[in-house]
Amino acid sequence: MxxxxxxxxxxxxxxxxxxxxxxxxxxxxxxxxxxxxxxxxxxxxxxxxxxxxxxxxxxxxxxxxxxxxxxxxxxxxxxxxxxxxxxxxxxxxxxxxxxxxxxxxxxxxxxxxxxxxxxxxxxxxxxxxxxxxxxxxxxxxxxxxxxxxxxxxxxxxxxxxxxxxxxxxxxxxxxxxxxxxKDVPKAQWFYTGMDCYIHCIESLTGTYLNAFSESYGNMALDLCKQIFLEDNLSDLESQEKLMMASWHGGMSIAYSQVGVAHAMSYGLSYLLGTKHGIGNCIVFDHLEEFYPEGVKLFKRMKEKHNITLPQGICSDLSDREFDIMINISLGLEPLWENALGKNWKKIMTPQKLKDLYKKM
Known part of the structure; x- marks a missing residue:
């Protein structure tokens, strides 16, 4: 091997x-x-x-x-x-x-x-x-x-x-x-921090998981929970911890891969120009089927920080536009395989992906 x-x-x-x-x-x-x-x-x-x-x-x-x-x-x-x-x-x-x-x-x-x-x-x-x-x-x-x-x-x-x-x-x-x-606007801080959180969830629940990814992913996830759910951190502690969470989250996917949220977010970004962090959040909010615990915690963090995500960004798209997003997204095979296993194509059909995008 x-x-x-x-x-x-x-x-x-x-x-x-x-x-x-x-x-x-x-x-x-x-x-x-x-x-x-x-x-x-x-x-x-x-x-x-x-x-x-x-x-x-x-x-x-x-x-x-x-x-x-x-x-x-x-x-x-x-x-x-x-x-x-x-x-x-x-x-x-x-x-x-x-x-x-x-x-x-x-x-x-x-x-x-x-x-x-x-x-x-x-x-x-x-x-x-x-x-x-x-x-x-x-x-x-x-x-x-x-x-x-x-x-x-x-x-x-x-x-x-x-x-x-x-x-x-x-x-x-x-x-x-x-x-x-120190001067990052709050919404931006949340969306980019959630990029890290979603890295961890996708890495830790994926089929590519190994001890290397897992150890870094768990460290980053633990830091994200402290930063986004606890009340007793100073701004300085929060900034230092998020910097380390970002590093460990990046290390976690070095030896594994991300998953459904990133694959779908790439489609949004390509077609609509949606920025990566907010795109991940918009998608992840609808992925209970794949990441039940992760999405539950995400919704708690969103509520705690009074974040309202854009709604209906896909509501006026034509079938052709949906097809463009679906093709971009399904082209990211390693991400889907990590998320859903070798038979991912049977699970994530173009129609199923379209139905998911329609919720956004």
């Missing part, structure tokens, strides 16, 4: 205020005065002097502010790569992604596409990347997606929503500074 040999993020700094060490981390990685560091930063920080003042730019280093209002697209990756090539005298020393899952995924994808030919859409799938990525650093400013630790970068392409899953995708360095998450 052959076992998966997964790469881990080799270097991690954890701690409140650790963002201040970024400059000393980057200095030895600089390849020359004409090889800039490129900072891809969520544009919510465009007018945030608290964050910008702590990034020391040298030589030709550049900050590119990127909107995270929409899910990352392959065309967006290609455009960023082209901009970076045009603005740099030499191949950059590295790419630094600062933001939520969208920015972290873009940073991973751009670092891959700067060393591999073609377009980002050519690499959507498993193990298609041939050359090691450029040095890349991930600094999350919101916790939950697990993008800081995963070996995928999830992109919406012209034909599908699918990750660039490869051994070259994970970051070379991650900085986990919970202070960067």
């Amino acid at each position: 052959s076992y998966k040999n997964f790469p881990m993020v080799p270097r991690v700094i954890f701690g409140r205020g650790s963002f201040n060490q970024l400059n000393e981390v980057l200095a030895p990685k600089r390849l020359g005065i004409n090889a800039p560091f490129i900072f891809l930063i969520d544009d919510v920080f465009k007018n945030n002097s608290w964050l910008k003042s702590r990034i020391e730019l040298s030589y030709d280093d550049k900050i590119i502010f990127v909107s995270s209002k929409e899910e990352p697209k392959t065309s967006q990756v290609d455009a960023l790569v082209e901009d970076i090539i045009l603005m740099s005298k030499e191949r950059p020393s590295g790419i630094i992604g600062i933001g939520g899952g969208t920015l972290l995924d873009l940073a991973k994808a751009v670092s891959i596409m700067l060393t591999n030919n073609g377009e980002a859409k050519d690499y959507q799938g498993w193990d298609l990347v041939k050359n090691p990525a450029l040095y890349h650093v991930g600094i999350p400013t919101i916790s939950g997606t697990g993008a800081e630790v995963s070996r995928t970068t999830v992109l919406t392409g012209p034909e599908k929503k699918l990750g660039i899953n490869s051994d070259y995708t994970p970051f070379d360095q991650v900085i986990l500074d919970s202070e960067l998450t």
Whole structure:
């Protein structure tokens, strides 16, 4: 039997205020005065002097502010790569992604596409990347997606929503500074935190489960319960715990897989542009049949934090639009197999999936 040999993020700094060490981390990685560091930063920080003042730019280093209002697209990756090539005298020393899952995924994808030919859409799938990525650093400013630790970068392409899953995708360095998450709006905090919670439920109840996934999944799930159900946590404790839950949740799916909610959420995202975290929540709310205990607890968390999910987002869709979502979703075979076993196609028929989408 052959076992998966997964790469881990080799270097991690954890701690409140650790963002201040970024400059000393980057200095030895600089390849020359004409090889800039490129900072891809969520544009919510465009007018945030608290964050910008702590990034020391040298030589030709550049900050590119990127909107995270929409899910990352392959065309967006290609455009960023082209901009970076045009603005740099030499191949950059590295790419630094600062933001939520969208920015972290873009940073991973751009670092891959700067060393591999073609377009980002050519690499959507498993193990298609041939050359090691450029040095890349991930600094999350919101916790939950697990993008800081995963070996995928999830992109919406012209034909599908699918990750660039490869051994070259994970970051070379991650900085986990919970202070960067202090201004996240409440709804966003909940949706992204629930992405982590749903990772755990899908991993822990899946057919791919093993002791590796289970130990990380249980740690992340326990942290999520503390953060979203207990009353006695300070903001600081909650921020630190969610940062660790996100990390462990990402580790949990490294050696297993996600399930029904993620597979269906990809369909919503591809067709309607629904953001990943809220899409997972909209779907998971209707999945009692597959995750009875998990959904029950989710509803408790939703109630406790006064979260009202959008309703009726699929109510006006045509049959053709439903078919697009169904095809995108059913194309994610490993997710369905993890959730429902080898005979998943007998359980999750296109009609059954359509009926589920119609509830949303």
